[in-house]
Amino acid sequence: AQSVTQLDSHVSVSEGTPVLLRCNYSSSYSPSLFWYVQHPNKGLQLLLKYTSAATLVKGINGFEAEFKKSETSFHLTKPSAHMSDAAEYFCVVSPADLYSGAGSYQLTFGKGTKLSVIP
Amino acid sequence: DVKVTQSSRYLVKRTGEKVFLECVQDMDHENMFWYRQDPGLGLRLIYFSYDVKMKEKGDIPEGYSVSREKKERFSLILESASTNQTSMYLCASTPFRELPTGELFFGEGSRLTVL
Numbered sequence: 526a527q528s529v530t531q532l533d534s535h536v537s538v539s540e541g542t543p544v545l546l547r548c549n550y551s552s553s554y555s556p557s558l559f560w561y562v563q564h565p566n567k568g569l570q571l572l573l574k575y576t577s578a579a580t581l582v583k584g585i586n587g588f589e590a591e592f593k594k595s596e597t598s599f600h601l602t603k604p605s606a607h608m609s610d611a612a613e614y615f616c617v618v619s620p621a622d623l624y625s626g627a628g629s630y631q632l633t634f635g636k637g638t639k640l641s642v643i644p
Numbered sequence: 645d646v647k648v649t650q651s652s653r654y655l656v657k658r659t660g661e662k663v664f665l666e667c668v669q670d671m672d673h674e675n676m677f678w679y680r681q682d683p684g685l686g687l688r689l690i691y692f693s694y695d696v697k698m699k700e701k702g703d704i705p706e707g708y709s710v711s712r713e714k715k716e717r718f719s720l721i722l723e724s725a726s727t728n729q730t731s732m733y734l735c736a737s738t739p740f741r742e743l744p745t746g747e748l749f750f751g752e753g754s755r756l757t758v759l
Contacts (some may be wrong), residue, residue, distance in 0.1 A: 534684070559747075568648070568734060568750030569687075615686060632748070634686040 527552040529618045531635035539643045544588075544603040546638045548616035551597060558599040559617040560590055563637075569615065575599065586610070611642045647671070650735050650751035657758050663722040665754050667735030674740035676718035677748070678702075678710065681732040690733075693718055694740065725758045732756075 532547040550556060557576045561569040573584025580592040586609075590601045599616060616635040651666045669676065675694050679687040679702075689702030691710040699710050707729060711719045718737075722729055732755050736748040 561748075566752070568752045569736075569748070570750070571747045574747065632689070634688075636684055636686040 527554075527556065527618050527620060527631070527633050529616050529633050529635040531614075531616050531638045533638050534636065535639045535641070537641040537643060538606045540608055541605050544601070544606045544610065544640065546601040546614050546616075546640065548599045548601065548635060549597055550599060550616070550618045552618055552620060554620040557619040558590075558592060559619070559632075560584065560588070560599075560601050561615045561617060562612050563615065564612045572601070572614070606640075606642045608642050608644060611640055613637045613639045648735055648737055648749050648751040650733075650754045652754050653752065655754060655756050657725050657756065659726060659758060661725050661758075663725050663756065663758075665720040665722075665733055665735075665756070667718045667720070667751055668716050669718075669735075669737040669749070670716065671737070671739075671749070672715065673737035673749070674715070675738045676712065677736040677738075678708075678718065678720045679734045679736065680704065681734055681753070687734065690720065722756075725756075727758050730756060730758045 529550045559574045560572040562572050563569045572588050573582045575582045575592045583589045588603045590599050592599050615637050618633050648669045657663050677692040678690045680690055681687050688704050690708050691702050693699045693712040696715050709721045732753050734753050735751040738746045738748050
């Protein structure tokens with residue numbers, strides 16, 4: 526069984542200040558973890574993913590996330606927010622080492638965090 | 645670039661109507677998915693398909709069916725639309741070899757309103 530919890534449904538930051546979007550997960554197996562971004566009226570786009578390599582993962586547009594097994598967390602950060610970062614962000618967990626065929630494919634999405642950037 | 649195209653961005657239907665949502669991908673991906681997105685609930689998997697004519701139920705298949713007659717096309721069907729099916733529907737695809745660690749490529753969504 527697996528689950529993912531995004532701790533904030535809405536985060537508001539000023540332009541130029543740091544961004545922190547929090548995600549906690551639970552998984553019976555070694556997970557793969559992802560962050561996706563969705564701009565208004567658009568589909569989701571992959572920001573970054575962790576698949577049991579380096580624990581600090583760098584993604585597009587200056588975002589990064591750190592996998593902390595002891596804290597079961599995968600928080601998304603960016604040093605300096607830009608207006609174009611205003612969007613909804615989804616944390617996603619997948620059982621990376623549980624692959625027994627296509628029928629076992631299971632992604633679990635968090636409920637999303639809406640990021641607002643104030644000019 | 646991978647392109648996943650959902651032909652209808654906005655639809656308004658009446659209760660009881662049959663609704664078809666079409667999705668086409670141009671990268672020869674084996675796996676295709678239909679998700680439903682509702683505010684505060686995230687994305688929930690309705691059905692997915694890992695090959696032509698193959699399908700598996702996701703978390704919320706009730707009231708929906710799917711069709712995959714060609715590799716590039718995956719259709720979601722609402723046999724008799726109801727107001728509680730008013731939602732945003734997202735199609736996605738990924739290559740077979742990417743399971744389960746790979747990136748999903750999403751379409752821009754179909755926003756369905758059932759009156």
